[in-house]
Amino acid sequence: MNSMIGKILSNRYQIIEQIGSGGMSIVYKAKCMLLNRFVAIKVLRDEFKADAQIVRKFNIESQSAASLSNPNIVSIYDVGQDGGTYYIVMELVEGITLKEYIENSGMLNWRLALKFTVQICSALEHAHKNGIIHRDIKPQNIILTKDGTCKVTDFGIAFTGNVNETRKIESDIMGSVHYISPEQTKGIITDARSDIYSLGITVYEMLTARVPFDGDNAVAIALKHLNEEPVPIKDINLPVPLGFVNIVKKAMSKDINMRYQDAQEMLNDLELFSGDPTVFEVGEQTSIDLQMTRIISKEEQESILRQIEEIKAETSQDNDYEEKTESRKPVKTYEPEKKKEKKKSKEKKKGNFFKELFKIENKQDKIAVIAAIITSVILILAVSGVAASMFFPSFDLFAIFTSGGSEFEVENFEGKLLEEVKEQYKNHKIEFIIEDEVYDNDYEEGRIISQTPEEGMTVKLPAKIRLTVSKGSKEFSLQNYVGEDAKQAKLKLNNLNLKVDEKNVFDDDVQAGYVISQSPKAGSTVRSGDVVVLTISKGADSANVIVPNLIGKTAAEAKSILEDNNLKIGSTIRRSSSKDEGTVIDQSIGENSEVPKNTKIDIYVSSGKEKEETPEVTPDNPSVTQPSQPSTPAPQQNPAPQSGTQSQQNPAPQQNSTPQTSTQPQQNSTPQPSAQTQPNTAPQQSSPTINTQQNTAPSLDIR
């Protein structure tokens, strides 16, 4: 993704640097070359752009959010795509997030918190009025600008839901789970009131510098949203007026119907409270739920009232937060510079009804915000020099990318030969460090697999680039699999990262499902990823054929007829007969019988009228010679030549044919149409994967 830097999207936006990243997108600072201004561009991560559903949501939601126009909402200028890169162009807001601000400054003075709350609430009011729900309101999504304005970002594009393909781990949701409403935990469709809840949590955090519900993990936090009451705000930050506390409580109500029903309603209460901070102190106000106010005892109310009075009285030397910030040296140093930049009158941005309330504190608030921004910037500075541009306007951002001297934009080394890369850069001040050498199936030995830093990153020279280099794929000696159960052999090969190419053939000698041969042979050197061809037996050819009539043919004709029908000639037995010599007078298996292919069929051939006591056996089938030893008298053979004696004489074909033919009717009678119910064929059916898939498909429908 860093390869984006320097790119120009749609001939208009030049990507300058990465300024943030989220689960689904990366945010860059860019320059709009048409309007000559800086913008922020949110680019959908590569891994999601193939997903039509996500892209559609990305477009639709960002387009609807683009219709929003409000000083407290980060504006969306444009939505587009360029060569498969989907992006949203937004207003570039320089500042820090409310989260960072709270982390830096601790609890906010309630007046400042109120000011921020009103701004966020008015942003929500504008969005809700336009039918847009934020769904992910949290301090991380609220940016504080240098002049103390809150801007809500990520409107309508926080589309975390309904995307089945994105798997995220807890750390990704931890940021949001602190702010999600009980109904969001339940997975129920959210509406404007869910935003109100999240805003309530956000205000709670501003006032107390802690989230109301925290835990070791997302589930523990979600449970607290469902079940627990938070520590009362006033236990943590006593000066917060009860009226404000009650507004927050109502926003944070677990029951969606007890909450403010829209942002306008909450804004009305905030307005009332701003005009008179005591307005919601007693439980009579209709807009405040009575149950909530009852929680606070009368004594407590009185003490709070007293404190509020005290605070009102001492507005000038007010609370200690301002004192703390003012004592920070950097504030004073940089303040003049910051002030120059603030030409706009920010008073205009605020609702009139807050003027009263804020006029005393405005200056101090401003200082507080600026102080926090500066502190934050200093922190960034310490980490990366790039942020300097924010501080020193004269600092040319582009210098980094154009300078050839002391900086270097890292190229892609992946897939290149280490030696060539070293040679190419021998005159540069770049040291290549081989961090790891690993076996890799994709890259041959000596090629670079990965690099740190990545392509597109800018490094200062002299630089060190760490590389992982391939040792090639792992070599080893292939075992013998011949004679093994093919299923087991395939599993073993799979476990060795070898690919199996299987050939299934009929084989009379090897049991079905066992390996007949392998290529390469056992003992050959192979590398992971190589293909091993296994020839697997389908058993004896089981396809059946119909026995033709041979009677009346000559022996030679009989042989060729049998071969034409995928059968074999067995013994040729000569017997005296009234038929012409050489004519077939009988066959061991009758015409129209169904037998397996290659079954041997004996023929009885007339030897003419001369009587011959013993059948002559041709050397054609030597195996038959043994059982047909001439001890048996001829007359016994004659009456029953068909089955009894034949099977004894020639057991080989009989064994083959008997079980096969006998299971045939069984197969036909079973309700399932596919052949796999027949036990004999099972092993060979299961070995070719595609076959079984096809075969099992119809059985699904039967179920």
Add this chain to the structure above:
Amino acid sequence: MDFGYKTDVGSMRSLNEDNFLLNNTNEKYTVMAVADGMGGHNAGEVASADAIAYLKGYDESTGFSTSIKNRLLSCFEAINTFIYKQSVKTSRFAGMGTTLTVAVIARGRLYAANVGDSRCYVINKYEIKQITNDHSFVEELVRLGKLTKEEAKNHPEKNKLMQAIGTEPTVNTDLFTEDLKKGDIVLLCTDGLSNMVAEEEIKNILLTSENVQTAIDTLIAEANRNGGIDNITAVAVKID
């Protein structure tokens, strides 16, 4: 021991980030595993492949013939460290992780170890029993009785994991044991199957198919028929 296995890219994705292992060549025990990787730029594929490769190496060197539980735990920790280091070291692999469910069957007993939301089931004619607990946000809320199974089914945060292998420096591995009977089928699968095919359906297919491989092929075909939105992997053995 009848067995079957298959991994399939599914109907929507272009890349299969699942990996699996089945080793039944050891006389003392059988090892099976599935891993479902995550992370962009093919890193998910790397994470799940590395996890399986590491497990295989562990099986070949140390093995699981004795002190199975302890070895499963230390193996999971080692795999987690291995992948975590990779992801920290190489920016291309940043944030990658994988689920990992491993089952060791020895002396009629099942030892299952799990991180993430891939599952181990035991199926017989009486029931289909989920042995492992998913480390997912939604499933944990279901276990705590805060969500119904029905609510969980369509929850937008359904795919959020509470933990995975390789995403944090440490990992909390869940261990389960179960006595097995003759005829029990032990099934390991990724969520590409368990999200797409109902448990009763899985049970029926495994029990009525002629052998385990046929059943696995049918299960994967069924998951694809129901949408196949994720990679699908299943490995099963039948106890004899």
